[in-house]
Amino acid sequence: MKDSKDYQNFDRKENLKLASKVVHGALGVDPVTGSISFPIYQTATFKHSGIEKKDPYNYARCINPTREELEKTMTILEEGTRAFAVNSGMAATTLVFSLLKPGDHIIMSDDIYGGTFREVNEVLTVNGVEYDSIDLSDLDLLKKTIKKNTKMIFIETPTNPMMKVADIEKISKIGHEIGALVVVDNTFLTPYFQRPLTLGADIVVHSGTKYLAGHNDVLGGIVVVKDSQIGEKLEIQMYIYGAGLGPMDSWLMLRGLKTLALRMDKHAENAMKVANWLRKEPMVEQVYYVGFEDHKDYAVTKKQTTGFGGMISFRVDSMETVNKILANLKLVTFAESLGGVESLITHPVSRTHTEISEDKRNALGITDTLLRLSVGIEDADDIIADLKQAME
Ligand SMILES: Cc1ncc(COP(=O)(O)O)c(C=O)c1O
Known part of the structure; x- marks a missing residue:
């Protein structure tokens, strides 16, 4: 085991x-x-070099130089003190949840990624953790939801799939007044566009499977912490939990990261063009995109990010149109996941958000006719032409 001070x-x-x-x-x-x-x-x-000596590397569940390079790179990019690379985004979230204990209360975004919701609803509750899932763009509601035992506020911003935005700085202040940890899932924007730790949050998690790796070829997750004492707690959990990212996958993510800036700029440029085009289409009833100046939380987005990212959700007029689009697309692929170079489209109700009850989904706007598009780095004109032909 390496001394944590070396880190x-x-x-x-x-x-x-x-x-x-x-x-x-x-x-x-x-x-x-x-x-x-x-x-x-x-x-x-x-x-080992000898019985008396403490070697920097001993056993790969605890430490591996390729994973360490990725962890230090993510520490630099998110401006934290320590990072952990694990074998999926869900493993990253699980590592962070290991900081909670029975009797604690967690508040999280209401249209959070379905897998995160499932873990809280089906696993944390069994272990005695209470939760509330609320619209975190409503700070008054957040203040009313806080309990004496609130120990964590888990933010996803923008949210998946409704693209709601939460004010990281203000929520961090509220959280710290009551001694709660503020965690941000930064998967959608990455440190290229949004750096939650510099805005006051304590911990960042990523599905590195998405933009960080960027090529739809590897699963991985990242946790970055600001406070080194929290880092020491998570380090122990890492050794116990044994979910460290393997060397080959760590290398793939390191390689993906090298083009993060270029890719994010192109994703964002394309998404702006596609969102503006979708808005004018007669079969499209509503487009959810944080780059629209009339988005409810545009001012917060402008304050805390340097770009809008590549994600768009849109509602069409009927299930017939949904089926037509998904069946006829040629360039854009109907598949789960997001953030890779290839454009992908998904149907949240039947794919990513199945674990949320129908009533709750409908209340949030995650209806049968909602589609979520991860805009890739192809030529934007080709993406638009493909969507157009699929709708005809
Ligand atoms: C915002 C967000 N967080 C976390 C996850 C979980 O990541 P993974 O699939 O790498 O476990 C996902 C997966 O889609 C996601 O979209």
Whole structure:
């Protein structure tokens, strides 16, 4: 096991812009061989140098140099003190939830990713944790929902799939007044567009499967913390839990990260064009996109982000139109997930949000005729032409 103090000791590249940080990582070049591509240390264990000596690497469940490079890179990008790379976004969320104990209360966004909701509703409650899921863009409602035992506020912003926006800075202030930890799922915007720890949050989680890795070829999750004591608690959980990301997958995510800035700019540019086009289509009743100036929370988005991301949800006029679109698309693929270079479309009611009750879904606006589009980095004209032909 490495001493956790060793972890603090690395070049944070504070003088560089994020587009340079993503390319150069933490060590970047392998210090042993000079390899420009950071090596994949495909090993389960490491040779001890003697009974008296504490070696930096001992056993790969606890530490692996390729995973460590990814963790330090994410620490730099999110401006935290420590990061953990695990084998899915859900594993990242689970690691963070390990900080809760029976009798605690958690408040979370109401149209949060379905898997996160399922974990709270079906696992945390069995372990004695209470929860409320509310519209976190409503700060008065948040204040009314707080209980004596509220220990965590879990924000997704923008939310999935209704694209609601929560004010990270204000929620962090409210959370800290009552001693609660504020956690932000930053999957949709990534540190390129939004850095929750600098806005006051305590912990960031990611489904690294999405924009961070960016190529729909790897599952992974990331946790980044601001407070090193929380980092030490999570480090122990990591060893117990044994969900560290494997070396090959860590390398894939490191490689994906190198183009994060370029990809995010293109996703955002394309999404703006597609959202504006969708808005004018007669079969489209409503478009949910945080880049619209008339979005209810546009001012909050402008304050806390540097870009709108690549996600759009839209409601069409009938199930017939939904079926037609999903059957006829040629370039855009009907598939779960998001954030990769390929444009993907999904139907939240039957795919990503099945664990939320129908009544609740309808109240949130997650109806049968809602579609969620992850706009890829193809030419925007081709994406629009594909959607157009599919609707005809
Ligand atoms: C916002 C968000 N958070 C977390 C997750 C879970 O990530 P994973 O599928 O990598 O476990 C997802 C997956 O879709 C997601 O969209």
